[in-house]
Amino acid sequence: xxxxxxxxxxxxxxxxxxxxxxxxxxxxxxxxxxxxxxxxxxxxxxxxxxxxxxxxxxxxxxxxxxxxxxxxxxxxxxxxxxxxxxxxxxxxxxxxxxxxxxxxxxxxxxxxxxxxxxxxxxxxxxxxxxxxxxxxxxxxxxxxxxxxxxxxxxxxxxxxxxxxxxxxxxxxxxxxxxxxxxxxxxxxxxxxxxxxxxxxxxxxxxxxxxxxxxxxxxxxxxxxxxxxxxxxxxxxxxxxxxxxxxxxxxxxxxxxxxxxxxxxxxxxxxxxxxxxxxxxxxxxxxxxxxxxxxx
Numbered sequence: 328x329x330x331x332x333x334x335x336x337x338x339x340x341x342x343x344x345x346x347x348x349x350x351x352x353x354x355x356x357x358x359x360x361x362x363x364x365x366x367x368x369x370x371x372x373x374x375x376x377x378x379x380x381x382x383x384x385x386x387x388x389x390x391x392x393x394x395x396x397x398x399x400x401x402x403x404x405x406x407x408x409x410x411x412x413x414x415x416x417x418x419x420x421x422x423x424x425x426x427x428x429x430x431x432x433x434x435x436x437x438x439x440x441x442x443x444x445x446x447x448x449x450x451x452x453x454x455x456x457x458x459x460x461x462x463x464x465x466x467x468x469x470x471x472x473x474x475x476x477x478x479x480x481x482x483x484x485x486x487x488x489x490x491x492x493x494x495x496x497x498x499x500x501x502x503x504x505x506x507x508x509x510x511x512x513x514x515x516x517x518x519x520x521x522x523x524x525x526x527x528x529x530x531x532x533x534x535x536x537x538x539x540x541x542x543x544x545x546x547x548x549x550x551x552x553x554x555x556x557x558x559x560x561x562x563x564x565x566x567x568x569x570x571x572x573x574x575x576x577x578x579x580x581x582x583x584x585x586x587x588x589x590x591x592x593x594x595x596x597x598x599x600x601x602x603x604x605x606x607x608x609x610x611x612x613x614x615x616x617x618x619x620x621x622x
Contacts, residue, residue, distance in 0.1 A: 334456075369567060370602045371471050376569045379443070379473040379600075383547065384579035386442040390433050391544075398530050398578065405578050435546040440465050445609075447475060449552050453612050454560065459552045461613045468607040474564055475613065477550035477599040478538045478584030479509035480519045486588050491515050497551045501568050505597050507585065509551030511539040522586045532581040548584035550601050556614035564613050567602050570595035 388395060392409070399406035433441065440446040445466030452460030461475060468474050477499055482488050484504035492498055497509035508515045516539050526533040538548040556562040571583065572595065585598050601615060 370565055370604070371473075371567070373569060375471070376473055376567065376600055377572070377575075381576070381579065383439065383442055384545075384576075384582045386438050387435065387544065387582055388578060390438050393432075395578070401530065402578065405576075435542075435544055436464070439546045443472065444468075445472075445474070445607075446546065447549060447613070448546075449549055450612075452554050454554055454557065457554045461549050461553045463607050463609050463611050463613070465609055467609070468603045470603050470605050472603045473547070473600045474603050474607070475550040475553065475601040476545070476547045476584055477507055477509055477566070477601070478511075478535075478548040479507040479551065480515065480522060480588050481585050481597050482506040482508065482588045483592060488588075491518060499551070499566070499599060501597065501599065505568075507597070507599060511551075518588070519586060522588060522590075526586060526590060531577065533583075534580060534586045535582050535584045538584045543584075545582045545584055547600075550599065553601060553613045553615045555617040560612070560614045562614050562616045563604050563607050563611070564601040564615050565604055566615060567600050569598050569600055571598060 389409070399409065436446040436448065443466075445468045446464050447461055448464045449459050450462045450464075452458060454460065463474075479497070479499070480491075482505065484506065488498070488506055488508065491508050491510070491514050495508065495510050495515060497511075497515070499507040499509060501507070508518070510516065519539060520536060523532070523534050523536045535543070535545050535548065537544040543549070553564065554560075583596065583598065585596055587596060601613070607613070
């Protein structure tokens with residue numbers, strides 16, 4: 328039992344162990360992601376990423392309009408944009424019966440399906456010993472589509488992350504050295520909650536904390552569970568970094584599954600999306616490239 332537990336821990340940790348990576352690069356060429364320069368890592372344009380996020384978050388916002396009314400009452404300039412928005416009438420829905428929410432709403436996965444034409448969810452991976460994976464559950468993902476987001480606390484390369492990193496296989500390193508801790512347990516979970524509450528302005532949330540619990544309000548925020556590709560399972564998605572612009576609508580920030588560790592960082596919020604490298608059909612598991620080489 329002890330050896331089995333140690334093997335599981337090693338399987339999840341080895342991708343962050345530099346000597347192992349160096350020894351295995353020559354055998355893992357199909358798992359490598361080559362980027363010619365730091366500025367040329369884009370599979371799709373930043374504008375395409377932005378429009379996908381805006382489209383998805385608007386659908387989630389409108390779908391949950393009843394719960395958003397207290398927020399809109401504090402932001403009249405935002406409220407005016409939604410005066411003529413029709414209420415959704417889903418065929419498959421969940422009725423919320425309390426006095427504050429009498430509106431019938433879609434599940435988050437249904438909103439994603441109705442908006443982008445597909446839905447994704449966490450399931451047991453098809454890879455042996457890989458644990459959880461992410462699958463397309465319905466619909467069709469076209470090549471070049473944003474299919475998921477990598478949630479977590481965003482750290483500059485000089486900020487403290489040692490204790491959070493111990494035994495943590497969910498730390499993503501961006502090309503410029505920025506780190507994103509996508510662990511939804513332990514110290515990482517506590518840090519994310521704390522930073523999120525720090526940035527909240529009354530009822531106005533600057534990010535999404537629901538991804539660290541079972542029912543995420545942003546169904547895209549499962550990217551940390553996408554497994555590394557293998558010789559038998561080629562990558563069908565890749566990572567792309569994106570900085571949230573200043574013009575991003577304030578009412579949609581509640582769906583951003585990332586928060587900066589320090590609120591004094593003079594840069595936009597970094598997010599990482601996963602982009603489809605080919606058409607992906609229902610039932611397929613998502614696989615990415617864990618190794619990025621900048622030449």
